[in-house]
Amino acid sequence: MMKKHWLCACLVLGCGGRASHWDAPFTPTDPVGLDNAVAVLDPTLDRALLLTSPGPLGLEEHSLPIGQNLVSASASPDGKRLYVLSRGISPRRNPSDERPRLTVIESDPTPRVARTYEFNDPLSGLVLDPENEWAVLYVTSSDSRPVSNPNEILLVNLADLERDPIAMTVQSISGSPQNFSFTSKLSVPNGDPRRLLAIETQNEVTLVDLSDSIGDEERATRQVTIPMPENQQGATGAPAEVAFHDADGTLDSELAVRLDNDTNVLLLPLAAPPAGSDRPFYIEPNLVDVGGEPSTIHFVNTDAGTRLVALVGTNAALVDPATSNVLNVALSKPFTGITLVTSDLGSDTSTDIALLWSNTTPTVGLWDLGAATTTATHGLDTLAVGASIRQVLDVPGDTFTTSKILQGVSGDFYVLDLAARRSSPMLTNGHTFQLTFAPDGRSQRLWAFTPGTEAFASIDLADLNPNELNTERPIWSVFDIAQSNGGVGRTAIVLHQGDSDFGATLFDALAPDTANTRFYSGLAYGGLNHD
Amino acid sequence: MIDRLLSELTRGRGRPTFGAMCVFAMLAGVTASAAAQRPPAANEEAPGPAAPSATPAPALPAPALPAPAPPAPAPPKPATDEDDDDRPSPSPRAPDSDATPVAPAPAVSANAFVSTPALAPRPAPEPDRNQVDDGQLGTHQEHWRLGVGLRETFVTGKGYDPFSTDNVLPQVSLDFGRAFYASGPLSVAALVVWDYGSTKATARQADASLVVHRITAGAEGRYHLVRRLYVFGRIAPGALHSAATLHDQVLDIDRESQAWVFTSDFSLGAAFEFAGDARGASTRPRGWVGADGGYSWSASSKVDFKDTGSNNQRPARLEPLRFDDLALRGAFFRLTATLTY
Numbered sequence: 001m002m003k004k005h006w007l008c009a010c011l012v013l014g015c016g017g018r019a020s021h022w023d024a025p026f027t028p029t030d031p032v033g034l035d036n037a038v039a040v041l042d043p044t045l046d047r048a049l050l051l052t053s054p055g056p057l058g059l060e061e062h063s064l065p066i067g068q069n070l071v072s073a074s075a076s077p078d079g080k081r082l083y084v085l086s087r088g089i090s091p092r093r094n095p096s097d098e099r100p101r102l103t104v105i106e107s108d109p110t111p112r113v114a115r116t117y118e119f120n121d122p123l124s125g126l127v128l129d130p131e132n133e134w135a136v137l138y139v140t141s142s143d144s145r146p147v148s149n150p151n152e153i154l155l156v157n158l159a160d161l162e163r164d165p166i167a168m169t170v171q172s173i174s175g176s177p178q179n180f181s182f183t184s185k186l187s188v189p190n191g192d193p194r195r196l197l198a199i200e201t202q203n204e205v206t207l208v209d210l211s212d213s214i215g216d217e218e219r220a221t222r223q224v225t226i227p228m229p230e231n232q233q234g235a236t237g238a239p240a241e242v243a244f245h246d247a248d249g250t251l252d253s254e255l256a257v258r259l260d261n262d263t264n265v266l267l268l269p270l271a272a273p274p275a276g277s278d279r280p281f282y283i284e285p286n287l288v289d290v291g292g293e294p295s296t297i298h299f300v301n302t303d304a305g306t307r308l309v310a311l312v313g314t315n316a317a318l319v320d321p322a323t324s325n326v327l328n329v330a331l332s333k334p335f336t337g338i339t340l341v342t343s344d345l346g347s348d349t350s351t352d353i354a355l356l357w358s359n360t361t362p363t364v365g366l367w368d369l370g371a372a373t374t375t376a377t378h379g380l381d382t383l384a385v386g387a388s389i390r391q392v393l394d395v396p397g398d399t400f401t402t403s404k405i406l407q408g409v410s411g412d413f414y415v416l417d418l419a420a421r422r423s424s425p426m427l428t429n430g431h432t433f434q435l436t437f438a439p440d441g442r443s444q445r446l447w448a449f450t451p452g453t454e455a456f457a458s459i460d461l462a463d464l465n466p467n468e469l470n471t472e473r474p475i476w477s478v479f480d481i482a483q484s485n486g487g488v489g490r491t492a493i494v495l496h497q498g499d500s501d502f503g504a505t506l507f508d509a510l511a512p513d514t515a516n517t518r519f520y521s522g523l524a525y526g527g528l529n530h531d
Numbered sequence: 532m533i534d535r536l537l538s539e540l541t542r543g544r545g546r547p548t549f550g551a552m553c554v555f556a557m558l559a560g561v562t563a564s565a566a567a568q569r570p571p572a573a574n575e576e577a578p579g580p581a582a583p584s585a586t587p588a589p590a591l592p593a594p595a596l597p598a599p600a601p602p603a604p605a606p607p608k609p610a611t612d613e614d615d616d617d618r619p620s621p622s623p624r625a626p627d628s629d630a631t632p633v634a635p636a637p638a639v640s641a642n643a644f645v646s647t648p649a650l651a652p653r654p655a656p657e658p659d660r661n662q663v664d665d666g667q668l669g670t671h672q673e674h675w676r677l678g679v680g681l682r683e684t685f686v687t688g689k690g691y692d693p694f695s696t697d698n699v700l701p702q703v704s705l706d707f708g709r710a711f712y713a714s715g716p717l718s719v720a721a722l723v724v725w726d727y728g729s730t731k732a733t734a735r736q737a738d739a740s741l742v743v744h745r746i747t748a749g750a751e752g753r754y755h756l757v758r759r760l761y762v763f764g765r766i767a768p769g770a771l772h773s774a775a776t777l778h779d780q781v782l783d784i785d786r787e788s789q790a791w792v793f794t795s796d797f798s799l800g801a802a803f804e805f806a807g808d809a810r811g812a813s814t815r816p817r818g819w820v821g822a823d824g825g826y827s828w829s830a831s832s833k834v835d836f837k838d839t840g841s842n843n844q845r846p847a848r849l850e851p852l853r854f855d856d857l858a859l860r861g862a863f864f865r866l867t868a869t870l871t872y
Binding site for chain 2: 017018019021022023024025026059472473496497498499500501502503505517518519520521522524525529
């Protein structure tokens with residue numbers, strides 16, 4: 001017996017293996033930028049590596065556990081949190097097998113796991129509320145289970161991490177959730193203002209009350225489902241977009257639904273419920289033909305009151321929600337997108353100003369809706385830009401609110417100054433650059449880069465002068481983060497990817513200079529050594 | 532044949548060369564067994580007292596009378612018991628048997644006296660005195676030594692993990708020293724030991740390697756249980772040099788980290804003499820095998836991978852890559868083959 005003990009001791013000493021993480025490859029997913037950190041996920045080791053900058057050109061790594069079998073990771077709109085969804089071990093064979101999980105990581109003041117939610121069923125869809133109050137987990141087509149409920153969703157209250165998730169089944173006759181929209185707080189005839197979750201299925205829109213005043217069970221049972229009408233081809237309509245506006249004294253709060261392949265839009269006013277009902281509102285659908293298939297819809301305040309604007313070809317159809325009357329306004333250009341810039345321009349009028357843009361015409365328009373129905377030009381100023389516009393980006397922060405970044409379909413991009421009505425082109429020689437800002441906009445810089453190349457640019461939004469920069473290894477991604485530990489400086493982290501590793505070149509984000517950098521490599525080993 | 536070789540080694544050149552000793556080591560086993568099985572040939576000169584030759588040696592002038600035999604000293608006490616060889620002498624400082632060389636008197640036959648009165652007896656060959664056991668510890672105990680061995684250290688520190696898939700650090704050991712003091716069965720030796728070894732593995736698919744040199748100066752206390760077997764304890768402080776290399780997969784260059792740290796071995800062991808004369812005063816080499824084990828302590832060293840210095844592909848202002856401190860300490864054992872002289 002004693003001999004066996006000695007033999008075992010020798011085997012342990014001599015044949016003791018090393019920790020398995022040294023044999024695990026590094027297979028990263030796309031990094032995620034936060035306000036003061038960059039999250040690089042390391043799914044083979046079920047962890048997230050958060051890179052922070054404690055000082056000028058300094059770098060720290062924090063290894064935080066996430067669930068097994070990573071599904072997705074998203075940053076909160078304010079850049080303060082990282083949400084990581086994982087599938088766990090499926091099927092579970094042992095009680096210790098990990099369940100599906102949502103890990104909430106906060107980066108301020110130091111990165112840490114703030115909460116972990118566990119579920120029974122693997123859900124691979126994650127939608128975050130732009131106002132950071134809710135998250136929705138839902139079933140996607142990648143959730144292959146023998147028997148699944150495609151209408152199963154979980155509502156997570158992000159405003160109160162102590163609360164358990166709310167499980168519910170979306171009321172649907174034949175569809176399953178395809179898209180989710182959170183409204184702002186809307187006044188209702190019977191009760192306190194509340195936010196609604198609009199869930200688009202294949203042929204319906206379901207509204208879920210997000211009010212704090214109702215219980216979770218009531219929330220699940222009081223869903224309102226509105227089936228879509230048939231379109232001109234006789235097929236059941238499919239929702240494509242949901243818009244909303246709050247009550248304005250004369251009109252109830254209202255939602256509108258744009259339909260695929262349909263010239264109609266569906267108005268959904270939140271009317272008063274029948275007498276005796278304790279429901280907060282009652283939906284009275286109203287179908288309005290806007291004269292063509294709209295590319296987008298939006299509620300706006302015009303000189304004639306609240307209107308639903310639907311961009312149809314070279315016209316804008318202004319729909320009066322009260323009467324369903326439609327006023328067509330000729331815009332001269334086929335605009336396909338609309339963004340309200342009223343607050344950005346500091347307008348103190350009750351009417352809106354909208355930025356119109358098009359993915360088919362190299363023109364943008366600034367539309368003063370205060371003159372939409374009364375002047376010959378309908379209040380529209382147009383400005384030619386060099387290319388059709390793929391996307392319009394807001395500049396974060398309060399310094400350059402009148403600046404918009406227009407991403408052209410050709411790869412070029414433009415800095416549009418709404419106040420000066422001026423567009424500054426940034427030519428890219430046909431390369432498709434990725435654009436990124438500091439989430440809080442404090443560096444006042446726009447970073448443009450192309451993954452796989454070594455050159456990138458930093459554009460100071462004050463003078464719009466691009467500063468050409470280079471790294472000594474190909475770029476994976478670029479982030480502009482605040483320094484941690486209360487530092488007032490900012491750091492630009494340029495990530496580089498190796499075979500099974502990654503590194504970073506750090507710049508001073510406020511004064512980027514290729515001669516003032518630091519290069520960090522071997523970052524995939526972070527947290528493996530000193531735990 | 533062995534005797535001839537040894538005789539050549541000891542008489543012809545004064546000191547045996549290392550090559551000759553190796554030849555001896557190789558031939559010893561073969562010829563010894565062959566000699567044990569094969570009867571001596573008729574014309575083979577047998578060791579021991581010489582018999583008078585029946586044929587006069589033509590080169591020698593024939594004396595008129597047989598030369599008188601030299602006075603025959605008392606023959607040495609024969610080794611009657613093989614166990615005596617394994618028992619340390621109670622007095623290692625006993626008079627050396629070299630003072631009383633063995634020279635057996637030639638036997639003279641009466642018949643030969645009559646028939647060949649003019650022949651002188653052939654001079655007796657000088658006997659191999661190293662074959663005669665003197666019962667002393669002698670060079671069993673006090674000798675120069677040169678050893679080579681294999682050492683395995685079981686390193687359990689986490690800092691070793693990137694460089695090895697297990698906890699074993701294999702090394703080759705070379706040692707050189709002398710047992711310089713003896714008192715009864717106790718003796719003391721001083722030696723210098725060099726352990727060299729390397730290991731490599733992959734760290735997240737990056738090639739990682741570690742080369743270790745350990746140079747120690749040891750003091751060894753011995754106790755001879757028998758002349759051919761002693762146990763010992765050894766303390767060997769010294770210095771350890773580690774050179775770690777990691778292939779940086781982002782930069783595609785090798786990065787290195789080197790350090791010198793203090794180290795010390797504490798071990799117990801035993802050595803057995805498997806080849807060598809029984810005679811303690813023998814000046815011929817001896818072969819030993821030994822084993823020791825114990826604990827090797829080393830100070831921790833920082834592992835900060837830096838660029839290789841000469842590689843112009845490295846980026847500017849490359850920050851060191853820090854791994855866990857490397858602490859090459861742990862239990863070890865070593866098998867050693869030693870030649871003493």
